[in-house]
Amino acid sequence: MSFQNQVVLITGAAGGIGIAAARKFAAEGARLALADLSLDALGKAAADLPGEPLLLAADVSDEASVEKMVADTVARFGRIDVFLNNAGINGAFAPITEQTVVNWKKVLDVNVIGAFLGLKHVMKVMIGQKSGAIVNTASNGGLIGAPGMSAYAASKHAVLGLNKSAALEGAAHGIRVNAVAPSGVDTAMVHDIAKNASPDDVAAAEEKFKASVPMNRYATADEIADLMLFLSSDKASFITGAYYRIDGGQGATSA
Secondary structure (H helix, E strand, O other), rough: OOOOOOOEEEEOOOOOOHHHHHHHHHHHOOEEEEEEEOOOHHHHOOOOOOOOOOOEEEEOOHHHHHHHHHHHHHHHOOOEEEEOOOOOOOOOOOOHHHOHHHHHHHHHHHHHHHHHHHHHHOOOOOOOOOEEEEEEEHHHHOOOHHHOOOOHHHHHHHHHHHHHHEEEEEEEOOEEEEEEEEEEEHHHHHHHEEEEOOOOOHHHHHHHHHHOOHHHHOOOOHHHHHHHHHHHHHOOOOEEEEEEEEOOOHHOOOO
């Protein structure tokens, strides 16, 4: 799965999955454009990457910021071959009766509007070059309910619908669009969920989640990145509009 000299743009690149994917693509020869809210956090996360990745401060919920992110990537590299539409947030943990509109809007702005804006502006570039592969980061929460995380679950259900529409629009232009749907991944995000769910006993919350997974553990960020690498590669040349559960068997426990 060589990506020699291919240009890979990753949002949420300072997070666990984003930087794990960056390392995988770099090892296969890709040229990287890495975007996140904090340039400082991004610089620290990317410090051990080979070559000279382009580091971009970007707010995916702001269209002008996304336009600049894409324009800066094209100005540096001339094209975008792979786009990992990966940025996302959990939002505040609370039952629906105690959720706030402020929290809901924040989650939807990043997870849904952000995913849409990334697709809008990257697909323009890919349509012009008649090729490209996009992987959207959804979630197991986009397939099932998540008590206390209604905004997050709703946002990830939306990402899966967006994924299908983008795949249908991109197919005529040589653009493939797929999604990964992880369950809990051993990153800061999932540990924050456990803290929010059970602030008095975080360890118990984490063990309870693991027990709900037939493989009885969290995924690693590298395992998610490996799937992203495959879906972005020529090995997946006839796959588009699909989503892949990567959940240790959780999906097999329901209809």
